[in-house]
Amino acid sequence: MSKKELGLALLLIVIGGITAALNPLFLSGVNVLNMANLIGLFGVFSIGQGIIIITGGIDLSVGSMFALLGVILVDLLVNYELPWPLAVLVVLAAGLVLGLLHGLLVTRLKLQPFVVTLCGLLIYRGIARYYTQDSTTGFGYAGDSLDTLTWLASGRSFGIIPNPFLILLVVALVMAVVLHRTVFGRYLYAVGRNEEEARHSGINTDAVIIGAYLLGGSLAGLSTVLLVFYTSSVSPSSFGNFYELYAIAAAVLGGCSLRGGEGSILGIVLGTVLLQILQNLVNILGIPSSLNFAVMGGVILLGVVADQQLGRRRERIQLHRSQATAAAE
């Protein structure tokens, strides 16, 4: 665990402790499991976002992707009566295709990731609303044939543990290995830190960046399935609204720098946990829910400022130390 992650974990414990002290219901089984479910839902696509941020990019389009892919998923299952494994595969593939599109626009046409995915945000939402004529779509009477998928995406295992949380654990474990143990992960960090040098080392930097957007896209596809079964219907004008910002917030809280090259899977997961605790504490402490965003924004700002200051102090200390050793030589 790095210092950053340790600090974040500490912050989690402090905030959790205060909340629990003020209202013991915070630690009740129902509340904890409910939070775990939400953490699972938000964590999966936050990891995708984090990986893109590590390359120095950003994905603003995830929220709209949920609306578009969600509409497609419901349509495939209800109107086309596609077998559910096939429908899920189609949604995952569609996520991959959108990720590929973003990656190609960023690397081949040298467009800024912010602009590319901002356009995605507008376009996908628009298409989703047009396709459904802005009406909410749900499963209606088709629900019965979807028992397995419903259970997989929104059920509970071992009697109590929400499946989205378990899915997040699996995704986090796999992505942690990919990011921290594989050659590809090494390249991701190198490209994010110093793309010029990565190219000078003979790394196909374009392929690495496209790879990050592919991962982000497929994780967004997976999240779509989970989110659709969480709400069990999709209203295209609001489904997934602002979720890209939750993901970015989680990644930044978790230690990802928007300049790229920094961050870890553990950090991103902890960031997601912190965000959900903040959401939950607004409810459970009876803070007016209209202040929800303000609380979140305030804590993120504080966290980032503290991290910045601590980082500077560390650097100063390191500098002093290296100067001292240089002088001793």
Next chain:
Amino acid sequence: MEVLLELEGIGKSYPGVRALDGVSLRLHRGEVLGLIGENGAGKSTLMKVLGGVVAPSEGRIRIAGHDRPSLTVPEATQAGIAFVHQELNLFDNLDVAGNVLFGREPVRGGPLRLLDRRAAREKVEPLLRRLGADFGPDAPLAELSIAQRQLVEIARALAAEARIIILDEPTSSLTLSETARLLAVVKELRASGTGLIYITHRLGEIMDCADRVACLRDGRMAGELRRDEIDHAAMIRLMIGRDLRALYTAPARAPAQGGLEILGLVTSAFPARQLDLHIHPGEILGLAGLVGAGRTTLARTLFGIDPPLAGSLRLDGKPLRIRSARDAVAAGLYLIPEDRKQAGLVLEMPIVENVTLASAPLYARFGLMRRGAEWQASEEQRLSLRIKAPSSGTRAGALSGGNQQKVVLGKWLSMAPRVMLFDEPTRGIDVGAKGEIYRLMRALADRGVAILMISSDMEEVLGVSDRIAVMHEGRISGTLERDAFSEQAVLRLAIGSEGAGTARKQAEGVPA
């Protein structure tokens, strides 16, 4: 004659480097002082002292009636010092008037401080006319040529009522006729009483316009020439003429056949020039030339970073196609770049990850990095290259310049080099580490690696190379065998003057 500027005993020390040592200089009203010296002789440091960017460690600066130990940027501007840089400091997104009056824009509307465009135009127009500019104050800067932009810089100096204008390599990107026009402007400024310091490698221009020449060498004033003493030979004599330290170690075996053959290569920097060069295995081929001669672009093109416009490569007799750095690395052709922090290292990563970055797949099984193997490889490099760091876990950014360069070397040495391109391998590296880098290069050559060493350090070029190729404006102007090495010979080829003229061969209209 009124003295505008007087420097006395200016010295500047950086850790391990004495950049300036007891430099004294005087500039009179209405005088053009030519300032010459090899790359690294201390010209830029001296100019930074005058611009207020660098504070000298000792000495006095007497200017505008004040006597002070150092200048700040506002003080320098206030004292009437203005710079015309080789890299122009202008705003692409403003028009000419906006650039000329930047920081002193005329305003109207009282507290609103609205830009007064009309007043700006009226102020700038006469300046442009005086310089003989063929563009108006409203022209967007982005549409001007480099020569025109230079006039904008000079107009800016005039608008600031500069009494001392320093021109730093002003003609390095100009064509012949543009150069002639600039020299006419210089003479006009002199006639109106401005003092000018004219820094250039092109000795012909100095002969054309300078009233006096001062030469820096190794941070010291090597001497001055009066107007009637200025000639080519005298200036070259001043620029060189120092004992060469014994750096050279002879190769262990004669250069072999094969190696890298460059045939008719055209780089993007000089689209009208073709280049042929052959680097033999086992030899260190020094590539000398002035800054801007196209050497770095050549290295980047060979390494696949910049695409070539034409030409072909052969490696050990077989055709070699390089479309990206990946192809170059796969062929065993490696670059140690000039800009180590940008292109050589990931500063935030530890030594081990830097060393294995280019060969990471070699340390992986089923796509997973084997940390033990990679650590071992990195430690081997750290010990054999004697990188001064507690372990391979140290961040590359925390190392000194010399040790950073060794990490870059370690990255390639842990692989299978056949051709290595060193671009300014010892820039910013202290003397002790320099010697180590030279020994490493020689050891590599003796292992049969073909080495190209780009260097602007004359001592290094003469002291380390087995053979020297000299580049001048995009082509190889000559190669020298070891027994023909001399600073004069290299300098003559670098300046592109087989005896007298300067850029005579430079085709009109081809940007240099």
